[in-house]
Amino acid sequence: MQTETDALILDEIDRKILAELQEDGRMTNVELARRAGISPPPCLRRVRRLEEAGYIKGYHADTDGHKLGWQIAFFVVVGLESQKLSVLEAFEAFVAGWPEVRECHMIRGGGDFLLKLVARDAAHENQLTQRLTNAPTVARVQTLQTIRTSRALSGVPMDRLHG
Amino acid sequence: MQTETDALILDEIDRKILAELQEDGRMTNVELARRAGISPPPCLRRVRRLEEAGYIKGYHADTDGHKLGWQIAFFVVVGLESQKLSVLEAFEAFVAGWPEVRECHMIRGGGDFLLKLVARDAAHENQLTQRLTNAPTVARVQTLQTIRTSRALSGVPMDRLHG
DNA sequence: AGATGAACGCAATTATATTGCGTGAAACCT
DNA sequence: AGGTTTCACGCAATATAATTGCGTTCATCT
Numbered sequence: 120m121q122t123e124t125d126a127l128i129l130d131e132i133d134r135k136i137l138a139e140l141q142e143d144g145r146m147t148n149v150e151l152a153r154r155a156g157i158s159p160p161p162c163l164r165r166v167r168r169l170e171e172a173g174y175i176k177g178y179h180a181d182t183d184g185h186k187l188g189w190q191i192a193f194f195v196v197v198g199l200e201s202q203k204l205s206v207l208e209a210f211e212a213f214v215a216g217w218p219e220v221r222e223c224h225m226i227r228g229g230g231d232f233l234l235k236l237v238a239r240d241a242a243h244e245n246q247l248t249q250r251l252t253n254a255p256t257v258a259r260v261q262t263l264q265t266i267r268t269s270r271a272l273s274g275v276p277m278d279r280l281h282g
Numbered sequence: 283m284q285t286e287t288d289a290l291i292l293d294e295i296d297r298k299i300l301a302e303l304q305e306d307g308r309m310t311n312v313e314l315a316r317r318a319g320i321s322p323p324p325c326l327r328r329v330r331r332l333e334e335a336g337y338i339k340g341y342h343a344d345t346d347g348h349k350l351g352w353q354i355a356f357f358v359v360v361g362l363e364s365q366k367l368s369v370l371e372a373f374e375a376f377v378a379g380w381p382e383v384r385e386c387h388m389i390r391g392g393g394d395f396l397l398k399l400v401a402r403d404a405a406h407e408n409q410l411t412q413r414l415t416n417a418p419t420v421a422r423v424q425t426l427q428t429i430r431t432s433r434a435l436s437g438v439p440m441d442r443l444h445g
Numbered sequence: 446a447g448a449t450g451a452a453c454g455c456a457a458t459t460a461t462a463t464t465g466c467g468t469g470a471a472a473c474c475t
Numbered sequence: 476a477g478g479t480t481t482c483a484c485g486c487a488a489t490a491t492a493a494t495t496g497c498g499t500t501c502a503t504c505t
Contacts, residue, residue, distance in 0.1 A: 126349065137343070137345055137350070140342075140343035140345075141342055141343050141345055142342070143340065143341060143342075144307050144308060144340075144341035144342045144343040145307060145308060145341040147460085147461060147462085147493095148461070148462065148463095149460080149461060149462085157483090157484075157485085158484070158485050158486080159461080159462075159463090159485095160462090160463075160464085160484080160485070160486085161483060161484055161485075163462070163463070164483080164484095165483095172349075173346055173349060174345060174346055174349055174350065175343050175344070175345055175346075176344045176345065176346055177306065177307075177343075177344045178306060178307035178308040178341060178342070178343050178344065179303075179304055179305070179306075179307045179341070179342060179344055179436040179437065180300070180303035180304050180307040180338050180340075180341050180436075180437070181338065181339045181340045181341065181342060181436065181437070182300055182303075182304055182337060182338055182339065182437045182438060183336055183337055183338075183339055184437065184438040186289065186335075186336060186337055187300070187337065187438055187440075189438045189439075192387075194357075194387075194396055196426070211432045211433075214433075215432070215433060218439035218441060219439060220433065221433070221434075221435045221436075221437075221438070222431065222433055222434050222435065223431065223432045223433040223434075224355075224357075224426075224428045224429075224430070224431045224432075225428070225429045225430045225431070225432065226426045226427060226428065226429060227426070227427040227428075227429050231426075233357055233426055233428075237438050237439070263359070263387075263389045263390070263394075263396055264389065264390040265387045265388070265389065265390075265396075266387075266388040266389060266390055267387070267388045268385065268386065268387045268388070269374045269378070269386045269387075269388065270374075270377075270378060270383065270384070270385055270386040271384075271385050271386075272384045272385065273342040273343075273344065273384075274342065274343070274344070274345045274347065274384075275345060275347040275350055275352045275384070275400050276352075276381035276382060276400070277350075278381060310462095310491080310492060310493085311492070311493065311494095312491080312492060312493085320452090320453075320454085321453070321454050321455080322454095322492080322493075322494090323453080323454070323455085323493090323494075323495085324452060324453055324454075326493070326494070327452080327453095328452095
């Protein structure tokens, strides 16, 4: 789950395991083995191997943000005044301290970031947006507020892929 | 994990459980109970209750897309020609069939979507972008390609929140 | 005070995870 | 070809964990 070593050669069974765990990360190994068509011990060994090689980075419960009081999810495209690495990294470090920032992607072209944030309500969202706008080195802020999400799949497609 | 009924009153222990499972969704109930400060049976009952009430929507393995051959992750802001509900829903249905589309968010303002996609390589990315550009009712396409992701947290902040 | 309901924890049971080991198939020499 | 090494499998045994049943406690309500 952590060591992140080198590349493995994955076969059909490994892909099936990855697909199943991507779908239901809490499935028992017995059930997983049944679906993969092998017995539990080798199935568990494969899972461990995938974890140790970094193909599986972790497991997470998918919680309902709305029910937990986070009414708003929004994306922000942030443009910085500089493309210098030190400035980019400073910005990443700046938002790293905000619990509301759930994702931070550096975007091609230099000096731009796409953030995903959550907020408890509109006032909170405004506060966060303002904080970004007023942040040092931030030149431009574009907010994309989510109205509804029709799809939110975890991971990657697990069909027809190489090893 | 499915029934999605009404709202619950969550206490400190529930929040701790949610926080822990958000962080490590495959933790054993014994360990979870230890961290939550209660014994395993009531801990399991709480987890079931959270699942059944929809606070936990599922569990997923977090796989390494890059290692699995999905070299590129990118976001696309799509503008449609119309804001009519039928058109919006048709677009959602259109992309719902693409395995490369991992997220589809309708954005405030009407007629806009933010998609997250993965692609095996640059050619594949171009193909996907072209397919979107040429899609019926699509008026505008803006691609935001991810260079690197410094943060990708699942779920929501679990501190200082209400029930 | 007595009744009611909710949540706990213990103890017992059932199921799962994990380890050790022998076996067979395929790849690899020589 | 024959011998050897490697690798993954599955069985069987053991260690852990999940789950259930039940009695107790505590807070609330009447």
